[in-house]
Amino acid sequence: MPETFDQKIATTLADSRLQTAIYTATNRLISHRKAVVSADALPDYQELRTQANAVKAHTIENLDWYLEEFERNVLDHGGHVHWCRSAADVADVVLETAKRRGARMIVKSKSMTTEEVDLNERLEHHGLQSVESDFGEYIIQLMHTRPYHIVAPALHLTRYDVADLFERALGVPNDPVIENQCRTARGVLREKFLEADIGISGANFLIADSGAVTIVENEGNARLSTSAPKVHIAVAGIEKLIPRAQDLGTFLKLLGRSATGQPLTVYTSFLAGPKRSGEVDGPEEFHVVLLDGGRTKLLADPEKRESLYCIRCGACLNHCPVYRKIGGHSFPWVYSGPIGAILTPQFVGVENAPQLPFASSLCGACAEVCPVKIDIPKILLELRAEVKTAEKQNGENQLERAAFSAFAYMAVRPKLWARALGFGRKLPIPPVGPVAAWLSEREMPKLPAKSFRELWKQRKSA
Ligand code: SF4
Numbered sequence: 001m002p003e004t005f006d007q008k009i010a011t012t013l014a015d016s017r018l019q020t021a022i023y024t025a026t027n028r029l030i031s032h033r034k035a036v037v038s039a040d041a042l043p044d045y046q047e048l049r050t051q052a053n054a055v056k057a058h059t060i061e062n063l064d065w066y067l068e069e070f071e072r073n074v075l076d077h078g079g080h081v082h083w084c085r086s087a088a089d090v091a092d093v094v095l096e097t098a099k100r101r102g103a104r105m106i107v108k109s110k111s112m113t114t115e116e117v118d119l120n121e122r123l124e125h126h127g128l129q130s131v132e133s134d135f136g137e138y139i140i141q142l143m144h145t146r147p148y149h150i151v152a153p154a155l156h157l158t159r160y161d162v163a164d165l166f167e168r169a170l171g172v173p174n175d176p177v178i179e180n181q182c183r184t185a186r187g188v189l190r191e192k193f194l195e196a197d198i199g200i201s202g203a204n205f206l207i208a209d210s211g212a213v214t215i216v217e218n219e220g221n222a223r224l225s226t227s228a229p230k231v232h233i234a235v236a237g238i239e240k241l242i243p244r245a246q247d248l249g250t251f252l253k254l255l256g257r258s259a260t261g262q263p264l265t266v267y268t269s270f271l272a273g274p275k276r277s278g279e280v281d282g283p284e285e286f287h288v289v290l291l292d293g294g295r296t297k298l299l300a301d302p303e304k305r306e307s308l309y310c311i312r313c314g315a316c317l318n319h320c321p322v323y324r325k326i327g328g329h330s331f332p333w334v335y336s337g338p339i340g341a342i343l344t345p346q347f348v349g350v351e352n353a354p355q356l357p358f359a360s361s362l363c364g365a366c367a368e369v370c371p372v373k374i375d376i377p378k379i380l381l382e383l384r385a386e387v388k389t390a391e392k393q394n395g396e397n398q399l400e401r402a403a404f405s406a407f408a409y410m411a412v413r414p415k416l417w418a419r420a421l422g423f424g425r426k427l428p429i430p431p432v433g434p435v436a437a438w439l440s441e442r443e444m445p446k447l448p449a450k451s452f453r454e455l456w457k458q459r460k461s462a
Contacts, residue, residue, distance in 0.1 A: 021156050109226070235291065
């Protein structure tokens, strides 16, 4: 039986090696980001965030318009656009293309949207080989697991873990030197790029006024995946649109800095259509697959639709005290951390992930670092209210509701409240149920000799 959310958390907390790996990696990302968004390094950082938020808000509110403009421009450049409602629709587009081209081998560059639709598994089920070409994703694929973090998929692994994995999976000598591990992966992947019939990528941005797909990366594998094979298929959620190429300046300044602390990623690719006549490089076919996957439902919600502004930088994960303790695999779906806690319940239904809106201390660090200013704590509270309303309708958690009703009753009756507090101070707290769980990690502070009210009364009468 698969582990529950609580069991996965307990396993992660008990693993000191894993705790160190998560803490070290997120710490590094935090300090790299801090150095490049400081007032000295980027004086207009806050203005850029405000601008990015405004562009996203405008785009999401006019998404139908910009999607159609984007489609027209892709078609004008000789590309194809596929509108997909579900994961199965995305797989169908790739499978039909593979069948028509007689393709067997696919190389993929990193894409959370394809993780979202389990694309590799679906393609492999139909006899296609789909190989991840990003170093972290390649490691994760060899482990038959899913990314631990939206930017750093293998964040939880040490170089010794990777050495063991490569020895087991690739039959190479156990070598913990990272450069040698990269060389090994590069050797395997180079062959795959040459062999591949189709390259699949994600998209960081879709630009409406030019019909271009923008991809940022550090390894150059996305460039190879999108230009070496004869067919390129870019898979993207419909929210990845931005109106104009000139808006990119704002987002590119924020994305690399927020994700890895780089002023700009090593490669930024603009892909618009198949190769033109006379060009040497580029695919013969260019497809853009636009995925709904629950996004239009979110669009209809004026309170929470800002969740769609996310540019998947991962900064909220790195700064979240909860993610840094419970890690990425405790979360039930591909998106983890604060953004996972708001996206997953909205994409798969709150009834299927009711614990996620509560996986937060509401400290606000996520909102403070988010480059597009998504108010994650506000959305978490709204989702919590939805979970509690559903529990009420289903008659669940009656004890908790009774306790809060009693609290609410007393909290608006000062005299009753004062008497209850005075009485409560004398009662021993039984270490059972939730109290025992709370005390298992903490010490109960000693009550002062006099309560605040008693001290206040004393002071006023003095
Ligand atoms: S919610 Fe904001 S901080 Fe978190 S991944 Fe998305 S853009 Fe980055």
